[in-house]
Amino acid sequence: MTANSTPASGRYRVAVAGASGRMGRMLIEAIHNSDDCVLAGALDVPGSPALGIDATAFLGRASGVPITSDLREGLARAQVLIDFTRPEGTLAHLEACKELGVKLVIGTTGFSDEQKKTLAEGAEKVAVLLAPNMSVGVNVTLKLLEMAAKALSTGYDIEIVEAHHRHKVDAPSGTALKMGEVIADALGRDLNECAVYERYGHTGARDPSSIGFATVRGGDIVGDHTVLFAGTGERIEITHKSSSRETYAQGSLRAVRFLADKPQGMFDMFDVLGLR
The missing domain is CATH 3.30.360.10 (Dihydrodipicolinate Reductase; domain 2)
Incomplete structure (x- = not known):
């Protein structure tokens, strides 16, 4: 099975960047509670004290997915990466996703015009959904x-x-x-x-x-x-x-489902919600 294929179980394999942060944990909890998504990878920056810890340990449960700073390891089993980090980190993740065929749901903000151009070029190889707010x-x-x-x-x-x-x-x-x-x-x-x-x-x-x-x-x-x-x-x-980041997490999962049959291209939440 390739990273871009839908798992036989019908559940979307999702990796989360910034796994130990506030938004990362909210995303992981939403994936854990979802009926059609499964946590397939958890990424954090080198030197993070969370490295090596089970990604759902904060929920008092084991997922078997350790938090890692190794992009290839963290994305090896993923179909989609959800990224709410920093522009420089997201662009590094984009390069790994292009190589491995992993789609990207990006909630990161603060991109320059040149960085947005890089994202658009990346979308020619893998599907990218970019939205400053997933709500x-x-x-x-x-x-x-x-x-x-x-x-x-x-x-x-x-x-x-x-x-x-x-x-x-x-x-x-x-x-x-x-x-x-x-x-x-x-x-x-x-x-x-x-x-x-x-x-x-x-x-x-x-x-x-x-x-x-x-x-x-x-x-x-x-x-x-x-x-x-x-x-x-x-x-x-x-x-x-x-009042809660939960709305961002649930919107991100809707974006994951939307990208399921999209091999490449640049999209946003208007596409997900049919608001064009």
């Missing part, structure tokens, strides 16, 4: 934002406010940027040209074509996003709030 609710929210932006294309100022926990290292969040991209595309604008990420001092009047971003970091906030359409005499706010 079903967030992706439905993105569709609502597209509709709202088209209807409120004139006379409304657009601001995006996001809040996350103190440990998040990139800003604005990948989800906030995706919201900006969806809105800008709906308005026929280029986000790179109309985004405003900082305001300080005497800024002058607001450019009506701009899309503003504000970032909050603190505590254990899982993820809050609000898009404000501020007009004359009224304001429309579209908000999504995450």
